[in-house]
Amino acid sequence: MDKNEIYRMLPKVDRLMTEENIQEMISRHGYECVHKAVNSVLGRAREGLARCGSEQEARACIAEIPEQIRRVLEGWERPGLKPVVNGTGIILHTGLGRAPLGESALQAAMKIAGGYSNLEYDLEKGQRGERCLNFEELVCRVTGAEAAMAVNNNAGAVLLALSAVAGGGEVVVSRGELVEIGGGFRIPEIMELGGARLREAGTTNRTRLTDYENAVSGETRAFLKVHTSNYRIVGFTCSVSLGELCKLGRARKIPVIQDLGSGVLVNLEKYGLEHEPTVQEAVAQGADVVCFSGDKLMGGPQAGIIAGRKEYIEKIRRHPLVRALRIDKFTAAALEAVFREYLHPESEEVKIPVLHMLSETEDSLRRKAENMAASLRNAAGIHSADCSPGERERRAEQPGVLAEIAVEPCVSRTGGGSLPMQDIRSYAVTVAPREITAEELGRRLRGKEIPVIGRISGERFFMDVRTVEEKYGGYLSEIFRGGDILRKGGRP
Numbered sequence: 001m002d003k004n005e006i007y008r009m010l011p012k013v014d015r016l017m018t019e020e021n022i023q024e025m026i027s028r029h030g031y032e033c034v035h036k037a038v039n040s041v042l043g044r045a046r047e048g049l050a051r052c053g054s055e056q057e058a059r060a061c062i063a064e065i066p067e068q069i070r071r072v073l074e075g076w077e078r079p080g081l082k083p084v085v086n087g088t089g090i091i092l093h094t095g096l097g098r099a100p101l102g103e104s105a106l107q108a109a110m111k112i113a114g115g116y117s118n119l120e121y122d123l124e125k126g127q128r129g130e131r132c133l134n135f136e137e138l139v140c141r142v143t144g145a146e147a148a149m150a151v152n153n154n155a156g157a158v159l160l161a162l163s164a165v166a167g168g169g170e171v172v173v174s175r176g177e178l179v180e181i182g183g184g185f186r187i188p189e190i191m192e193l194g195g196a197r198l199r200e201a202g203t204t205n206r207t208r209l210t211d212y213e214n215a216v217s218g219e220t221r222a223f224l225k226v227h228t229s230n231y232r233i234v235g236f237t238c239s240v241s242l243g244e245l246c247k248l249g250r251a252r253k254i255p256v257i258q259d260l261g262s263g264v265l266v267n268l269e270k271y272g273l274e275h276e277p278t279v280q281e282a283v284a285q286g287a288d289v290v291c292f293s294g295d296k297l298m299g300g301p302q303a304g305i306i307a308g309r310k311e312y313i314e315k316i317r318r319h320p321l322v323r324a325l326r327i328d329k330f331t332a333a334a335l336e337a338v339f340r341e342y343l344h345p346e347s348e349e350v351k352i353p354v355l356h357m358l359s360e361t362e363d364s365l366r367r368k369a370e371n372m373a374a375s376l377r378n379a380a381g382i383h384s385a386d387c388s389p390g391e392r393e394r395r396a397e398q399p400g401v402l403a404e405i406a407v408e409p410c411v412s413r414t415g416g417g418s419l420p421m422q423d424i425r426s427y428a429v430t431v432a433p434r435e436i437t438a439e440e441l442g443r444r445l446r447g448k449e450i451p452v453i454g455r456i457s458g459e460r461f462f463m464d465v466r467t468v469e470e471k472y473g474g475y476l477s478e479i480f481r482g483g484d485i486l487r488k489g490g491r492p
């Protein structure tokens with residue numbers, strides 16, 4: 001059979017569109033959509049036919065066309081952005097959307113997003129008002145600041161604060177704090193964007209108060225302190241505390257801007273973690289402007305909060321960049337709800353998922369991991385590995401054993417460039433498949449309707465249970481039911 005004859009076997013678009021199974025797709029997806037899918041599949045089939053050697057092969061190719069059309073249509077319907085199961089143990093995983101929101105924030109966002117609100121409307125005067133003023137007082141009560149506002153994210157907050165307070169002048173920063181946060185956020189570049197000139201003080205490992213004093217000139221408009229949230233300088237070091245710098249700032253009438261990065265509003269020591277400077281401390285130590293993220297350790301939506309002295313917040317509010325960086329209405333609603341949770345400091349870890357995950361004890365995590373491992377083994381029909389290591393190995397060698405599913409200690413991280421040196425002990429469910437590689441298992445799990453993201457180490461797939469939401473327990477068992485996901489050539 002020559003190529004032209006093979007091409008002639010390809011069904012015509014118009015005829016395909018009248019076929020019964022295609023008609024059924026049209027009733028579900030609409031004529032236009034199906035027409036596009038048919039054209040796209042036929043185009044690909046034509047290329048496929050060019051590679052077919054025999055008539056038989058060509059017929060097999062053509063027989064697959066309706067199924068391919070169905071798959072294309074289903075692919076178009078599927079949302080691109082979807083929930084995932086976070087088994088990485090990284091609580092603020094930037095790739096996975098950082099902080100999950102708690103119930104009150106979700107409710108607040110939903111209530112506001114679906115209708116009109118007084119987002120920028122002064123109800124008393126009956127006219128246009130200012131965005132974010134609705135919860136300014138609340139932010140002030142929680143942080144102790146005189147005034148506050150919020151923008152799209154903390155990178156925006158720092159850019160805006162620098163532009164408004166120091167644009168056209170110089171900003172003095174310690175060389176030990178010229179950081180890159182990730183995703184291209186570098187302090188020197190942000191400074192340049194904000195129209196301020198960088199004036200470096202001290203050295204990478206040591207900066208003293210006199211270094212700041214010597215860097216001051218007639219052009220100095222601000223001191224900037226950046227919390228080195230994603231790295232530590234250790235060894236022969238010295239730095240100037242925020243309190244000391246604020247004293248110098250007051251004496252020289254130079255405002256101090258503190259980029260705190262992750263905005264912590266509680267003392268993390270109560271969860272057995274290292275102390276991380278809180279927003280309240282920065283305000284109390286005299287920082288004139290404090291910038292921090294909404295979706296890092298604060299546990300809220302993506303936002304950049306700027307809190308500080310009224311004089312500077314007013315100045316920042318009037319800067320034209322505010323319009324470009326403004327916060328969206330459902331973010332504002334969620335942010336307000338999260339701040340409200342911080343008015344009750346005895347129960348935040350119940351209401352704020354990030355703090356809940358941080359506060360979980362090793363004991364409770366081990367139990368959670370053991371329960372999960374047992375359900376997965378059960379679902380996959382695998383015997384318990386709950387025996388001596390020798391016995392376990394002997395059983396694992398037996399033919400027909402699909403995998404070893406066990407519980408192992410592991411280390412969680414806060415992520416989001418916070419608490420970089422902190423090891424947070426946790427437990428993982430580990431799966432060591434026998435017929436396929438751990439990489440292949442990881443790939444199969446990522447391909448699921450709700451993808452499961454984990455870590456691979458030593459030929460085992462690790463799921464740190466600290467970040468796996470309780471509600472996914474049943475879903476994970478379903479995935480392992482029957483053990484097909486672990487089988488070579490199985491239909492995962």
Ligand SMILES: *Cc1c(COP(=O)(O)O)cnc(C)c1O
Pocket residue numbers: 153154155156158181185226227228229230259260261262292293294295303304416417
């Ligand atoms: C994370 C971080 C930022 C950026 O905050 P985003 O909310 O991600 O925009 C800025 N500065 C520091 C010190 C940070 O840790």
